[in-house]
Amino acid sequence: MNSLGGIRSWPASWRSTTASMTTTTESVRKVAQVLTVAGSDSGAGAGIQADLKVCAARGVYCASVITAVTAQNTRGVQSVHLLPPQFVSEQLKSVLSDFEFDVVKTGMLASPEIVEVLLQNLSDFPVRALVVDPVMVSTSGHVLAGSSVLSIFRERLLPIADIITPNVKEASALLGGVRIETVAEMRSAAKSLHEMGPRVVLVKGGDLPDSSDSVDVYFDGKEFHELRSPRVATRNTHGTGCTLASCIAAELAKGSSMLSAVKVAKRFVDNALNYSKDIAIGSGKQGPFDHFLGLKKDPQSYRCSAFNPDDLFLYAVTDSRMNQKWNRSIVDAVKAAIEGGATIIQLREKEAETRVFLEEAKSCVEICRSHGVCLLINDRIDIALACDADGVHVGQSDMPVDLVRSLLGPDKIIGVSCKTPEQAHQAWKDGADYIGSGGVFPTNTKANNRTIGLDGLGEVCKASKLPVVAIGGIGISNAESVMRIDAPNLKGVAVVSALFDQECVLTQTKKLHKTLKESKTEH
Numbered sequence: 001m002n003s004l005g006g007i008r009s010w011p012a013s014w015r016s017t018t019a020s021m022t023t024t025t026e027s028v029r030k031v032a033q034v035l036t037v038a039g040s041d042s043g044a045g046a047g048i049q050a051d052l053k054v055c056a057a058r059g060v061y062c063a064s065v066i067t068a069v070t071a072q073n074t075r076g077v078q079s080v081h082l083l084p085p086q087f088v089s090e091q092l093k094s095v096l097s098d099f100e101f102d103v104v105k106t107g108m109l110a111s112p113e114i115v116e117v118l119l120q121n122l123s124d125f126p127v128r129a130l131v132v133d134p135v136m137v138s139t140s141g142h143v144l145a146g147s148s149v150l151s152i153f154r155e156r157l158l159p160i161a162d163i164i165t166p167n168v169k170e171a172s173a174l175l176g177g178v179r180i181e182t183v184a185e186m187r188s189a190a191k192s193l194h195e196m197g198p199r200v201v202l203v204k205g206g207d208l209p210d211s212s213d214s215v216d217v218y219f220d221g222k223e224f225h226e227l228r229s230p231r232v233a234t235r236n237t238h239g240t241g242c243t244l245a246s247c248i249a250a251e252l253a254k255g256s257s258m259l260s261a262v263k264v265a266k267r268f269v270d271n272a273l274n275y276s277k278d279i280a281i282g283s284g285k286q287g288p289f290d291h292f293l294g295l296k297k298d299p300q301s302y303r304c305s306a307f308n309p310d311d312l313f314l315y316a317v318t319d320s321r322m323n324q325k326w327n328r329s330i331v332d333a334v335k336a337a338i339e340g341g342a343t344i345i346q347l348r349e350k351e352a353e354t355r356v357f358l359e360e361a362k363s364c365v366e367i368c369r370s371h372g373v374c375l376l377i378n379d380r381i382d383i384a385l386a387c388d389a390d391g392v393h394v395g396q397s398d399m400p401v402d403l404v405r406s407l408l409g410p411d412k413i414i415g416v417s418c419k420t421p422e423q424a425h426q427a428w429k430d431g432a433d434y435i436g437s438g439g440v441f442p443t444n445t446k447a448n449n450r451t452i453g454l455d456g457l458g459e460v461c462k463a464s465k466l467p468v469v470a471i472g473g474i475g476i477s478n479a480e481s482v483m484r485i486d487a488p489n490l491k492g493v494a495v496v497s498a499l500f501d502q503e504c505v506l507t508q509t510k511k512l513h514k515t516l517k518e519s520k521t522e523h
């Protein structure tokens with residue numbers, strides 16, 4: 001058993017552990033807690049200061065053990081003062097003996113002696129998870145932890161980490177200077193680093209030359225995930241690495257799975273960069289960004305998991321006229337669709353009165369949450385905000401996606417209707433999570449809707465960097481032909497009348513679910 005036995009036993013029991021930890025009792029409310037062990041940045045864009053801000057923005061308590069004090073600003077690092085290892089150890093003992101940390105996150109560990117005291121304290125006070133950001137060089141190019149730490153990192157720290165988050169330069173240093181200039185080389189580096197023992201490796205490609213996207217490679221020993229987002233053109237990128245690692249730690253502390261935590265963290269950084277891209281702080285080349293864009297809403301109510309594209313598999317879209325025709329409430333329609341296998345619900349209530357719609361939406365949110373199914377609202381951002389839905393779906397003539405994102409914050413799901421490759425590209429740039437593409441076939445549900453056919457759907461899928469759900473005239477008889485088009489990002493079908501203009505929603509949903517499953521196993 002390694003010295004941090006507590007960490008290795010974490011994954012299976014994680015959710016139940018944190019569920020009980022965050023339960024409100026009569027007099028005690030436990031909050032998720034992170035400990036950051038890192039250096040201070042006097043400019044407050046990175047290091048301990050960034051870590052504290054991220055955790056606060058994500059609704060997580062963060063304690064801080066300072067390993068070094070740096071004199072730095074937006075022009076660079078002017079001077080570094082390492083704290084004596086004994087004093088780092090005193091700080092570690094103080095907090096580890098008192099708090100119940102869910103996650104420890106490390107940043108600047110500038111000497112082998114400091115790593116040694118950290119390892120000793122983690123052995124004395126086991127914690128559930130360890131996030132290691134192997135900080136070595138500041139974004140301005142200043143060496144923060146030199147080659148003296150490499151062997152203790154490789155031999156003793158990495159093997160007990162649950163995730164390590166090197167950028168390409170750090171990954172290269174840890175691997176003895178290998179070249180990492182392409183995504184293929186990042187994948188190979190992630191694999192080699194995984195062999196050193198961490199449970200998950202995330203190689204960050206923000207520094208890769210000549211890429212319009214920011215690509216991070218995630219490897220858990222079995223599967224690779226390439227996490228892509230549009231690169232944000234801004235000078236305000238100081239502290240992105242610390243922010244990403246601390247956000248991963250905060251999401252893990254709240255009970256998220258590792259992949260979800262990483263996706264949420266990447267989205268958090270992208271949104272913060274977008275939100276702060278034109279702010280002017282300091283006169284140097286690299287400015288800090290604003291971590292608090294999400295504080296417009298209650299951080300406790302953030303979803304703890306990232307959007308899962310597989311949820312688009314059987315996408316049920318309600319219609320008030322159809323429910324009235326068959327004499328059922330929206331709530332009953334939603335319940336039956338979920339029971340039949342719907343994997344995501346959209347309330348598309350074009351004629352509903354606002355107040356009635358809001359009450360129905362609140363009930364549907366409760367039902368969907370209790371089944372772990374996401375609920376989106378069509379068109380109405382106000383209703384989505386008021387009922388705390390998981391997101392919205394908007395069309396080309398609805399509110400623009402970038403504005404929707406700024407109103408809903410980084411965690412909500414945003415879908416956008418696209419009939420062309422150009423619209424699909426714009427949706428990606430604007431920060432959408434998925435696109436709905438159609439009408440694949442003619443439909444009576446939406447008036448004057450242009451049909452794009454299976455070919456049009458194929459073109460949109462090919463151009464889209466986002467997952468796609470097909471819509472329009474789809475039902476049990478033709479769902480297979482849709483799923484058969486050769487597009488890995490086509491994740492499912494969205495249907496209205498095939499489920500809701502029917503006597504029994506439950507039966508029809510089950511049948512469509514079976515058809516989709518069969519078509520998935522065949523292809």
Ligand SMILES: Cc1ncc(COP(=O)(O)OP(=O)(O)O)c(N)n1
Binds near residue numbers: 378435437
């Ligand atoms: C999943 C999905 N795709 C497309 C649409 C259509 O949205 P929009 O173009 O805004 O048209 P209306 O639905 O608002 O009439 C959708 N609702 N869902």
Ligand SMILES: Cc1nc(C(=O)O)sc1CCOP(=O)(O)O
Binds near residue numbers: 436444474497
């Ligand atoms: C709401 C909607 N949007 C479409 C688009 O093409 O974007 S087609 C459509 C109606 C889909 O209803 P049915 O499943 O009954 O055909």
Ligand SMILES: [Mg+2]
Binds near residue numbers: 395398
């Ligand atoms: Mg719309």
